[in-house]
Amino acid sequence: MSTHTEDAAHVGATPVTFAKVWIVLLILTGVEVLLAYEQVPTMIMLTILVGLSIIKAALIIAYFMHLKFEKLSLFLTLFPMLIFCIVLMLIFLGDATRIPNMRPPV
Amino acid sequence: MSSQVSVAARPSVWDGGQSPYATNSKKFGMWLFIISDSLTFSALLFAYTYSRVTNPDWPKPFDFTPAIIFSTVMTFCLLSSSLTMVMAVNAMNHGNRKATAGWILATMVGGGGFVVLHLSEWLKLINVEHVTAFDNPWGVPLFGGTFFALTGLHMTHVIIGLIYLAIMGQGVMRGKFKAEDVEVSGLYWHFVDLVWMFIFPLVYLMSARVG
Numbered sequence: 001m002s003t004h005t006e007d008a009a010h011v012g013a014t015p016v017t018f019a020k021v022w023i024v025l026l027i028l029t030g031v032e033v034l035l036a037y038e039q040v041p042t043m044i045m046l047t048i049l050v051g052l053s054i055i056k057a058a059l060i061i062a063y064f065m066h067l068k069f070e071k072l073s074l075f076l077t078l079f080p081m082l083i084f085c086i087v088l089m090l091i092f093l094g095d096a097t098r099i100p101n102m103r104p105p106v
Numbered sequence: 107m108s109s110q111v112s113v114a115a116r117p118s119v120w121d122g123g124q125s126p127y128a129t130n131s132k133k134f135g136m137w138l139f140i141i142s143d144s145l146t147f148s149a150l151l152f153a154y155t156y157s158r159v160t161n162p163d164w165p166k167p168f169d170f171t172p173a174i175i176f177s178t179v180m181t182f183c184l185l186s187s188s189l190t191m192v193m194a195v196n197a198m199n200h201g202n203r204k205a206t207a208g209w210i211l212a213t214m215v216g217g218g219g220f221v222v223l224h225l226s227e228w229l230k231l232i233n234v235e236h237v238t239a240f241d242n243p244w245g246v247p248l249f250g251g252t253f254f255a256l257t258g259l260h261m262t263h264v265i266i267g268l269i270y271l272a273i274m275g276q277g278v279m280r281g282k283f284k285a286e287d288v289e290v291s292g293l294y295w296h297f298v299d300l301v302w303m304f305i306f307p308l309v310y311l312m313s314a315r316v317g
Contacts, residue, residue: 015196022189029185032307033178036314037170049307056303064192064296066289074127074137082141089152096156 013063021063028052136290140297143263147301150259151308154252158312165244166315167235173227177310180223181302184264187216188299191292198288203278206288210275213295217268224261228254253309260305263298270294 032052035045062068067075119126127134158164168174194209231237239254241247274291277283 015193018189018192018196022185025185026182029178029181029306032311033174036174036311037316039314039316042312046312049311053304053307057300060188060296060300060303064188064299065293071126071128074129074134077127078137078141082144085145086148089148092152092156093159096159099160100162 013066013069017063021059025056025059028056130286132290133286133293136293140293143297144301147256147259147304150252150256151304154256154309157248157252161246161248163244163246164313165242165246165249166313167231167237167244167249168310168313168315170314170316174310174314176223176227177306180220180227181306183216183219183223184299184302187213187220188296190216191295195285195289195292198278198285201285203281207275207279210271210278210288214268214271214275217264217271217295217298221261221264221268224257224264228257256305256309260298260301263301267295267298 032049035048040048119128125131125134129137168177190209190212194206194213197205197209236243237250237253239250242250270291274283274288278288
């Protein structure tokens with residue numbers, strides 16, 4: 001049956017790969033902490049932090065959570081809708097930025 | 107014509123009777139849970155961010171030393187526990203149950219360290235800085251509400267993960283679970299780590315106070 005071939009496909013990455021991914025994640029975290037120490041302007045800081053976090057999340061999902069070595073159909077079933085739903089939450093960003101200007105003067 | 111016939115006759119994984127994702131059902135179920143749970147967490151992260159944007163006087167309660175250094179150590183604990191978890195899955199795939207239990211124990215030490223550090227940080231915020239879920243000295247009650255909801259839900263996930271791993275660890279020692287069961291618990295643990303990779307920069311680093 002096909003279960004035998006599945007076992008062979010399971011060995012996708014070696015402990016050396018995992019250690020390398022771990023080191024990259026630590027370095028990216030270090031860069032983030034350095035940015036916080038340097039007190040970068042808020043919007044630049046937010047953009048870089050979110051960007052680095054997405055890279056870190058992608059590394060964790062691809063290697064630690066093994067998704068890189070799964071079938072493409074699993075990725076296509078799970079992630080496009082997740083990304084779409086998260087992006088939908090940005091709809092309220094405009095309202096959030098307007099509220100401070102709509103406060104009655106104290 | 108003959109090519110059309112051969113296309114129609116070729117069996118597809120989508121015809122039914124086999125797993126089109128080539129995974130077992132437990133793993134697929136855990137993936138579905140992870141996707142829905144990540145929507146919960148992203149909703150809370152968006153709630154935190156929007157509350158922050160609507161309040162120009164949002165506090166920056168985290169001094170670089172010690173609070174940011176402290177939470178960096180917590181991040182290190184969680185990241186390293188992810189590495190040991192992946193080693194546990196690797197050992198179980200090679201049929202080495204003793205090594206698997208050892209790696210799971212190491213993962214629990216990392217996760218336990220995270221919870222202890224996180225709780226001591228909570229207690230410092232509550233007892234020293236007088237921040238509660240409803241009030242704080244800076245007059246922005248939403249800070250406490252969103253902060254404790256977000257980090258509290260994450261800490262709950264870590265504690266549930268520790269219980270899950272404890273069950274897996276002792277089961278593996280007694281020869282109970284299969285390799286895919288450890289892999290499924292690993293998926294959950296990596297997800298907890300992944301969520302922290304967003305909470306740490308957005309909640310802690312964005313509120314860092316230097317000097």
